[in-house]
Amino acid sequence: MTEKLSAKEFDLNFDAIMQRLESVAKRSGRKTEDITLLAATKTVDVKTINYAISRGISYIGENKVQELLLKNDDVVGAHRHFIGHLQTNKVKDIIDKVELIQSVDSIKLAKEISKQAKKQDIVMDILLEVNIGGEESKWGFTPENLLSAVKEIAAFDNLFIKGLMAIPPICENMEQNRKYFRKMYKLFIDIGAEKIDNSSMEILSMGMSDDFDIAIEEGATLVRLGTALFGRRIY
Numbered sequence: 190m191t192e193k194l195s196a197k198e199f200d201l202n203f204d205a206i207m208q209r210l211e212s213v214a215k216r217s218g219r220k221t222e223d224i225t226l227l228a229a230t231k232t233v234d235v236k237t238i239n240y241a242i243s244r245g246i247s248y249i250g251e252n253k254v255q256e257l258l259l260k261n262d263d264v265v266g267a268h269r270h271f272i273g274h275l276q277t278n279k280v281k282d283i284i285d286k287v288e289l290i291q292s293v294d295s296i297k298l299a300k301e302i303s304k305q306a307k308k309q310d311i312v313m314d315i316l317l318e319v320n321i322g323g324e325e326s327k328w329g330f331t332p333e334n335l336l337s338a339v340k341e342i343a344a345f346d347n348l349f350i351k352g353l354m355a356i357p358p359i360c361e362n363m364e365q366n367r368k369y370f371r372k373m374y375k376l377f378i379d380i381g382a383e384k385i386d387n388s389s390m391e392i393l394s395m396g397m398s399d400d401f402d403i404a405i406e407e408g409a410t411l412v413r414l415g416t417a418l419f420g421r422r423i424y
Contacts, residue, residue, distance in 0.1 A: 228419075231253065258282060271283055281305050312349055332376055
């Protein structure tokens with residue numbers, strides 16, 4: 190769980206982040222409104238989430254299916270994404286509760302999303318997760334097989350590929366992540382240039398609390414912030 194946060198503490202965090210967003214956007218020749226701030230709400234209580242939404246947080250993301258389901262009816266407003274590893278047998282539980290699944294890491298998972306979305310008569314927007322650092326401990330498509338995966342998944346019914354997502358390796362110096370963000374941006378642009386039906390490279394989700402400035406400089410359109418907004422998690 191996260192430490193209990195007062196409204197004043199959240200306000201200070203939120204205002205500081207918005208100042209950083211404005212600064213890095215200007216530095217990158219972009220507009221602040223072109224960058225989506227998603228609040229990663231893992232372990233954050235409903236009261237705090239609703240306060241964050243009242244302050245202007247428009248997008249929230251959950252990592253765990255069970256936690257999403259527990260909070261879903263009590264969270265008021267906001268666009269909801271699923272951002273954690275998703276097991277195929279859990280897709281049916283969230284298919285009608287989120288607008289976008291950011292962490293599609295296999296053909297098998299994409300097939301199940303297509304199947305469950307068809308049952309609900311909806312089109313589910315997805316991002317394909319890229320294992321940009323080639324880490325054995327992480328899920329996702331390799332950069333080398335990403336294009337073929339996009340082409341295969343784009344042919345499935347009832348889903349639409351909106352872009353890519355990545356979590357780079359943990360580095361002692363956050364500046365070391367720049368090369369991974371830069372590589373992701375190239376993949377994003379190159380795949381977009383293919384103009385594959387049923388896909389559009391609109392969202393590049395990369396960058397978290399410690400490195401979102403660098404991610405934005407390298408082309409991120411969406412950043413996922415938890416600690417910077419809500420404080421460190423305690424267990």
